Amino acid sequence: MLETIQKIGAAFRLPGTFDAFETITNGNINATFKVTYSDADGNPKSYIFQRINTVVFSNPVQIMQNIDLVTTHIRNKNPDGVTLHFHHTADGKNYLFDDAGNFWRIMNYVDSITFNTCEDPAVIEATGRAFGEFQNQLSDFDGAQLFETIPDFHNTKKRLDTLFAHIAEDPCGRAAEVQDEIAYLTEVREKAAELSVRFANGEFPVRVTHNDTKSNNVLFDKETKMPLVVIDLDTVMPGMAMYDFADAVRFIANTAAEDEPDVSKVHFDTEKFRAFCKGFLGAVGKSLTQSERDSLVLAAFSITIELASRFLDDYLTGDTYFKINYPLHNLDRTRCQLALAKDIIRKQDELERIVKETAAG
Ligand code: GN1
Ligand code: MG
Numbered sequence: 001m002l003e004t005i006q007k008i009g010a011a012f013r014l015p016g017t018f019d020a021f022e023t024i025t026n027g028n029i030n031a032t033f034k035v036t037y038s039d040a041d042g043n044p045k046s047y048i049f050q051r052i053n054t055v056v057f058s059n060p061v062q063i064m065q066n067i068d069l070v071t072t073h074i075r076n077k078n079p080d081g082v083t084l085h086f087h088h089t090a091d092g093k094n095y096l097f098d099d100a101g102n103f104w105r106i107m108n109y110v111d112s113i114t115f116n117t118c119e120d121p122a123v124i125e126a127t128g129r130a131f132g133e134f135q136n137q138l139s140d141f142d143g144a145q146l147f148e149t150i151p152d153f154h155n156t157k158k159r160l161d162t163l164f165a166h167i168a169e170d171p172c173g174r175a176a177e178v179q180d181e182i183a184y185l186t187e188v189r190e191k192a193a194e195l196s197v198r199f200a201n202g203e204f205p206v207r208v209t210h211n212d213t214k215s216n217n218v219l220f221d222k223e224t225k226m227p228l229v230v231i232d233l234d235t236v237m238p239g240m241a242m243y244d245f246a247d248a249v250r251f252i253a254n255t256a257a258e259d260e261p262d263v264s265k266v267h268f269d270t271e272k273f274r275a276f277c278k279g280f281l282g283a284v285g286k287s288l289t290q291s292e293r294d295s296l297v298l299a300a301f302s303i304t305i306e307l308a309s310r311f312l313d314d315y316l317t318g319d320t321y322f323k324i325n326y327p328l329h330n331l332d333r334t335r336c337q338l339a340l341a342k343d344i345i346r347k348q349d350e351l352e353r354i355v356k357e358t359a360a361g
Contacts, residue, residue, distance in 0.1 A: 046109035062147035082229040112219035121275040128279025130227035138208040143238035156306040157193035163309040192305035209239035213248035246299035263339040277358040308337035
């Protein structure tokens with residue numbers, strides 16, 4: 001890998017002398033590295049190198065066009081803010097196909113911290129504000145300009161249809177061991193798909209959304225603990241406002257990690273939910289329609305079921321999509337998300353109340 005990294009850095013004409021690289025393990029799809037160079041005076045400067053998974057993102061060049069448009073739009077709105085800065089090769093492209101056919105891009109490393117889990121309500125609220133503001137900044141951006149990087153990415157109905165088709169095919173002979181999971185998904189299938197069906201019927205506004213609002217996709221200032229910039233723009237596409245809210249609370253309000261194997265540790269924390277709500281609704285509240293606001297809690301349930309069905313689908317079809325660290329990883333992820341979805345439903349009334357209280361200020 002060392003030699004590849006050095007070659008890629010040279011192709012992007014990064015200045016200075018190569019020092020070292022480390023792998024960043026966040027992220028289930030692309031490969032990410034932090035790479036450091038020194039200038040003539042020995043001062044270090046770091047970059048983020050990413051090798052895009054082109055099985056998942058089959059049109060990476062279009063993704064870079066999307067990112068260019070989105071970051072330019074955001075930079076124009078907030079010229080003093082931190083934005084993602086991508087490097088160019090000698091022929092002026094912000095990406096490179098290497099000799100092995102791999103797709104690479106490089107951006108400046110932003111000195112910052114990220115939170116995979118977070119106990120501080122102020123940081124959770126700030127995360128909500130960051131994703132809310134991101135949506136606001138893109139509220140006047142024409143989504144028709146964007147290439148749809150993964151069609152039907154958050155079409156929960158289609159995700160469930162695909163899962164049930166694969167359950168019927170059972171290509172790896174693994175369906176027998178997941179009968180409880182299948183039974184629960186059968187029970188909630190229609191409820192989880194409802195918002196995506198209504199969205200397809202034109203019942204909700206089409207927004208430009210981030211579509212992967214995990215808290216570790218917000219970079220924070222190390223000292224002030226204030227958000228600096230929203231990252232991971234690969235899936236910015238037209239979508240539902242409430243699914244960005246939903247995916248974020250799915251991740252940040254879980255009392256355990258997304259892949260916690262011991263599901264007794266998995267709960268949906270209502271106070272974390274409240275803190276995120278405050279930040280997000282404070283930022284986008286007024287621009288949401290009543291029907292969007294009324295759907296936030298159902299969206300949290302729906303996207304959690306959607307991700308559970310994506311993990312289970314990957315498990316049943318041989319673990320080809322998400323990176324796995326051990327053979328049953330996708331099954332543990334599935335069970336964790338199902339436990340979380342069940343807790344969301346159990347707490348639904350309380351969560352609805354929190355949304356109303358927060359929206360009322
Ligand atoms: C994937 O690779 P990462 O962590 O950015 C996935 C998301 C899931 C997430 C679950 C393109 O995101 O949709 O919510 O894993 N991204 C893609 O952790 O499928
Ligand atoms: Mg992502």
